Amino acid sequence: MVLTIAAASALGAGVKGVTGMGYPLLAVPLISLVGGVEDAVVAIALPNLVANIALCWHSREGRRETRDLVRLAGFGVVGAVVGTVALVNLSDEPLLVLIAITIIGFVVQFVRHPEFRLPAAVAHRWSPATGTVIGVVQGATGISGPVVGAWFHGYRLPRDAYVFSITLLFGITGAVQIAILLAQGAMTTDRAWGALAAAVPAAIMLPLGVRVRQRLAGPAFDRVVLAVLLVSAVSLLAQVVA
Numbered sequence: 395m396v397l398t399i400a401a402a403s404a405l406g407a408g409v410k411g412v413t414g415m416g417y418p419l420l421a422v423p424l425i426s427l428v429g430g431v432e433d434a435v436v437a438i439a440l441p442n443l444v445a446n447i448a449l450c451w452h453s454r455e456g457r458r459e460t461r462d463l464v465r466l467a468g469f470g471v472v473g474a475v476v477g478t479v480a481l482v483n484l485s486d487e488p489l490l491v492l493i494a495i496t497i498i499g500f501v502v503q504f505v506r507h508p509e510f511r512l513p514a515a516v517a518h519r520w521s522p523a524t525g526t527v528i529g530v531v532q533g534a535t536g537i538s539g540p541v542v543g544a545w546f547h548g549y550r551l552p553r554d555a556y557v558f559s560i561t562l563l564f565g566i567t568g569a570v571q572i573a574i575l576l577a578q579g580a581m582t583t584d585r586a587w588g589a590l591a592a593a594v595p596a597a598i599m600l601p602l603g604v605r606v607r608q609r610l611a612g613p614a615f616d617r618v619v620l621a622v623l624l625v626s627a628v629s630l631l632a633q634v635v636a
Protein backbone atom coordinates (compact mmCIF):
# COMPACT_ATOMS: atom_id res chain seq x y z
CA MET A 395 0.00 0.00 0.00
CA VAL A 396 2.86 2.39 0.81
CA LEU A 397 4.32 1.97 -2.68
CA THR A 398 0.93 2.68 -4.25
CA ILE A 399 0.55 5.84 -2.17
CA ALA A 400 4.06 6.99 -3.06
CA ALA A 401 3.64 6.33 -6.79
CA ALA A 402 0.21 8.00 -6.93
CA SER A 403 1.53 10.99 -5.00
CA ALA A 404 4.55 11.36 -7.29
CA LEU A 405 2.36 11.31 -10.41
CA GLY A 406 -0.16 13.77 -8.99
CA ALA A 407 2.48 16.17 -7.68
CA GLY A 408 4.32 16.24 -10.99
CA VAL A 409 1.15 17.16 -12.89
CA LYS A 410 0.24 19.71 -10.22
CA GLY A 411 3.62 21.38 -10.59
CA VAL A 412 2.91 21.90 -14.30
CA THR A 413 -0.75 22.98 -14.21
CA GLY A 414 -1.43 23.93 -10.57
CA MET A 415 -3.97 21.11 -10.25
CA GLY A 416 -4.26 17.36 -10.64
CA TYR A 417 -2.74 16.05 -7.40
CA PRO A 418 -5.87 14.73 -5.64
CA LEU A 419 -7.47 14.07 -9.00
CA LEU A 420 -4.86 11.48 -9.90
CA ALA A 421 -3.81 10.32 -6.43
CA VAL A 422 -7.22 9.71 -4.83
CA PRO A 423 -8.53 7.18 -7.41
CA LEU A 424 -5.22 5.29 -7.45
CA ILE A 425 -4.89 5.13 -3.66
CA SER A 426 -8.56 4.12 -3.44
CA LEU A 427 -7.65 0.91 -5.26
CA VAL A 428 -5.80 -0.30 -2.14
CA GLY A 429 -7.86 1.58 0.46
CA GLY A 430 -11.14 3.43 0.74
CA VAL A 431 -11.94 6.81 -0.79
CA GLU A 432 -12.02 8.38 2.66
CA ASP A 433 -8.57 6.91 3.44
CA ALA A 434 -7.20 8.38 0.21
CA VAL A 435 -8.76 11.81 0.76
CA VAL A 436 -7.40 12.07 4.30
CA ALA A 437 -3.93 10.72 3.44
CA ILE A 438 -3.18 13.30 0.75
CA ALA A 439 -4.95 16.25 2.36
CA LEU A 440 -1.89 17.58 4.18
CA PRO A 441 0.69 17.05 1.40
CA ASN A 442 -1.72 18.69 -1.03
CA LEU A 443 -2.14 21.70 1.27
CA VAL A 444 1.63 22.15 1.48
CA ALA A 445 1.91 21.84 -2.31
CA ASN A 446 -0.77 24.49 -2.80
CA ILE A 447 0.97 26.89 -0.43
CA ALA A 448 4.28 26.40 -2.24
CA LEU A 449 2.79 26.89 -5.72
CA CYS A 450 0.71 29.88 -4.64
CA TRP A 451 3.81 31.58 -3.25
CA HIS A 452 5.84 30.72 -6.35
CA SER A 453 3.17 32.30 -8.60
CA ARG A 454 2.49 35.34 -6.40
CA GLU A 455 3.56 37.76 -9.14
CA GLY A 456 0.30 36.93 -10.92
CA ARG A 457 -1.93 37.99 -8.02
CA ARG A 458 -2.63 41.44 -9.49
CA GLU A 459 -4.27 39.90 -12.56
CA THR A 460 -6.76 37.69 -10.71
CA ARG A 461 -10.53 38.23 -10.34
CA ASP A 462 -13.27 37.40 -7.82
CA LEU A 463 -10.92 35.57 -5.45
CA VAL A 464 -12.37 37.03 -2.25
CA ARG A 465 -15.94 36.03 -3.16
CA LEU A 466 -14.90 32.59 -4.37
CA ALA A 467 -12.77 31.91 -1.29
CA GLY A 468 -15.38 33.13 1.19
CA PHE A 469 -18.14 30.95 -0.19
CA GLY A 470 -15.64 28.15 -0.71
CA VAL A 471 -15.01 28.00 3.04
CA VAL A 472 -18.74 27.58 3.69
CA GLY A 473 -18.96 24.85 1.07
CA ALA A 474 -15.89 23.06 2.44
CA VAL A 475 -17.48 22.79 5.88
CA VAL A 476 -20.64 21.27 4.40
CA GLY A 477 -18.74 18.92 2.10
CA THR A 478 -16.32 17.63 4.73
CA VAL A 479 -19.13 16.86 7.16
CA ALA A 480 -20.93 15.04 4.34
CA LEU A 481 -17.81 13.01 3.47
CA VAL A 482 -18.56 10.32 6.04
CA ASN A 483 -22.34 10.40 5.65
CA LEU A 484 -23.27 10.64 1.95
CA SER A 485 -22.48 8.86 -1.32
CA ASP A 486 -20.27 11.00 -3.55
CA GLU A 487 -20.99 9.10 -6.80
CA PRO A 488 -23.79 11.37 -8.13
CA LEU A 489 -21.63 14.42 -7.46
CA LEU A 490 -18.63 12.93 -9.29
CA VAL A 491 -20.74 12.05 -12.34
CA LEU A 492 -22.20 15.56 -12.49
CA ILE A 493 -18.73 17.12 -12.26
CA ALA A 494 -17.37 14.86 -14.99
CA ILE A 495 -20.22 15.66 -17.39
CA THR A 496 -19.84 19.39 -16.72
CA ILE A 497 -16.09 19.33 -17.37
CA ILE A 498 -16.49 17.36 -20.61
CA GLY A 499 -19.06 19.91 -21.76
CA PHE A 500 -16.66 22.75 -20.96
CA VAL A 501 -13.79 21.14 -22.87
CA VAL A 502 -16.00 20.48 -25.91
CA GLN A 503 -17.21 24.09 -25.80
CA PHE A 504 -13.65 25.40 -25.71
CA VAL A 505 -12.46 23.14 -28.55
CA ARG A 506 -15.37 24.31 -30.72
CA HIS A 507 -14.89 27.95 -29.73
CA PRO A 508 -11.24 28.54 -28.73
CA GLU A 509 -11.91 32.23 -28.15
CA PHE A 510 -14.51 31.42 -25.46
CA ARG A 511 -14.15 33.33 -22.20
CA LEU A 512 -16.48 34.06 -19.31
CA PRO A 513 -17.69 37.69 -19.43
CA ALA A 514 -16.50 39.56 -16.33
CA ALA A 515 -20.04 40.46 -15.23
CA VAL A 516 -21.26 36.86 -15.57
CA ALA A 517 -18.25 35.47 -13.71
CA HIS A 518 -18.69 37.98 -10.89
CA ARG A 519 -22.42 37.23 -10.58
CA TRP A 520 -21.91 33.47 -10.41
CA SER A 521 -18.78 33.45 -8.27
CA PRO A 522 -20.64 32.89 -4.94
CA ALA A 523 -22.41 29.80 -6.28
CA THR A 524 -19.20 28.55 -7.88
CA GLY A 525 -17.22 29.10 -4.68
CA THR A 526 -19.79 27.13 -2.69
CA VAL A 527 -19.68 24.24 -5.17
CA ILE A 528 -15.88 24.25 -5.09
CA GLY A 529 -15.88 24.02 -1.30
CA VAL A 530 -18.49 21.26 -1.17
CA VAL A 531 -16.65 19.17 -3.76
CA GLN A 532 -13.29 19.67 -2.02
CA GLY A 533 -14.68 18.74 1.35
CA ALA A 534 -16.70 15.75 0.18
CA THR A 535 -14.28 14.21 -2.33
CA GLY A 536 -10.95 16.05 -2.08
CA ILE A 537 -11.17 16.60 -5.86
CA SER A 538 -12.21 20.17 -6.61
CA GLY A 539 -9.56 20.63 -9.28
CA PRO A 540 -11.81 20.09 -12.32
CA VAL A 541 -14.33 22.69 -11.12
CA VAL A 542 -11.71 25.27 -10.18
CA GLY A 543 -9.61 24.61 -13.27
CA ALA A 544 -12.52 24.89 -15.69
CA TRP A 545 -13.89 28.05 -14.04
CA PHE A 546 -10.61 29.92 -14.10
CA HIS A 547 -9.73 28.67 -17.56
CA GLY A 548 -12.87 30.48 -18.69
CA TYR A 549 -11.35 33.69 -17.29
CA ARG A 550 -8.41 33.25 -19.71
CA LEU A 551 -5.94 34.51 -17.15
CA PRO A 552 -2.19 34.67 -17.77
CA ARG A 553 -0.29 31.56 -16.67
CA ASP A 554 0.94 32.77 -13.26
CA ALA A 555 -2.37 34.45 -12.41
CA TYR A 556 -4.16 31.20 -13.24
CA VAL A 557 -1.90 29.08 -11.02
CA PHE A 558 -2.00 31.64 -8.20
CA SER A 559 -5.81 31.75 -8.30
CA ILE A 560 -6.47 28.03 -8.28
CA THR A 561 -3.83 27.14 -5.69
CA LEU A 562 -5.05 29.89 -3.36
CA LEU A 563 -8.59 28.48 -3.52
CA PHE A 564 -7.32 24.91 -3.13
CA GLY A 565 -5.25 25.98 -0.15
CA ILE A 566 -8.07 27.77 1.66
CA THR A 567 -10.69 25.07 1.15
CA GLY A 568 -8.11 22.36 1.85
CA ALA A 569 -7.14 23.96 5.17
CA VAL A 570 -10.79 24.01 6.23
CA GLN A 571 -11.12 20.38 5.17
CA ILE A 572 -8.10 19.33 7.26
CA ALA A 573 -9.32 21.22 10.34
CA ILE A 574 -12.68 19.46 10.21
CA LEU A 575 -11.12 16.05 9.53
CA LEU A 576 -8.91 16.49 12.60
CA ALA A 577 -11.88 17.60 14.69
CA GLN A 578 -13.79 14.50 13.58
CA GLY A 579 -10.87 12.22 14.45
CA ALA A 580 -10.48 11.11 10.84
CA MET A 581 -6.67 11.46 10.88
CA THR A 582 -5.85 8.05 12.35
CA THR A 583 -2.30 6.76 12.87
CA ASP A 584 -2.42 4.66 9.68
CA ARG A 585 -3.64 7.63 7.65
CA ALA A 586 -0.93 9.84 9.14
CA TRP A 587 1.69 7.34 7.96
CA GLY A 588 -0.01 7.37 4.58
CA ALA A 589 0.29 11.16 4.51
CA LEU A 590 4.02 10.87 5.23
CA ALA A 591 4.42 8.30 2.44
CA ALA A 592 2.69 10.74 0.06
CA ALA A 593 4.66 13.80 1.19
CA VAL A 594 8.16 12.61 0.30
CA PRO A 595 7.62 11.90 -3.43
CA ALA A 596 5.43 14.99 -3.70
CA ALA A 597 8.29 17.15 -2.41
CA ILE A 598 10.55 15.71 -5.11
CA MET A 599 8.17 15.86 -8.08
CA LEU A 600 6.50 19.23 -7.47
CA PRO A 601 9.60 21.35 -8.30
CA LEU A 602 10.21 19.28 -11.43
CA GLY A 603 6.69 20.03 -12.61
CA VAL A 604 7.21 23.74 -11.97
CA ARG A 605 10.31 23.70 -14.19
CA VAL A 606 8.29 22.18 -17.02
CA ARG A 607 5.56 24.82 -16.59
CA GLN A 608 8.06 27.66 -16.90
CA ARG A 609 8.91 26.44 -20.39
CA LEU A 610 5.31 26.42 -21.63
CA ALA A 611 4.06 29.40 -23.65
CA GLY A 612 0.43 30.59 -23.39
CA PRO A 613 -1.23 28.33 -26.03
CA ALA A 614 0.80 25.30 -24.94
CA PHE A 615 -0.17 25.88 -21.30
CA ASP A 616 -3.83 26.14 -22.35
CA ARG A 617 -3.63 22.81 -24.15
CA VAL A 618 -2.01 21.09 -21.18
CA VAL A 619 -4.71 22.42 -18.84
CA LEU A 620 -7.47 21.23 -21.18
CA ALA A 621 -5.84 17.80 -21.42
CA VAL A 622 -5.68 17.51 -17.63
CA LEU A 623 -9.33 18.58 -17.37
CA LEU A 624 -10.38 15.94 -19.90
CA VAL A 625 -8.35 13.24 -18.15
CA SER A 626 -9.88 14.36 -14.87
CA ALA A 627 -13.40 13.84 -16.19
CA VAL A 628 -12.56 10.35 -17.43
CA SER A 629 -10.86 9.58 -14.11
CA LEU A 630 -13.93 10.62 -12.14
CA LEU A 631 -16.22 8.46 -14.28
CA ALA A 632 -13.83 5.51 -13.94
CA GLN A 633 -13.82 5.98 -10.18
CA VAL A 634 -17.61 5.80 -10.09
CA VAL A 635 -17.72 2.68 -12.28
CA ALA A 636 -15.02 0.98 -10.21
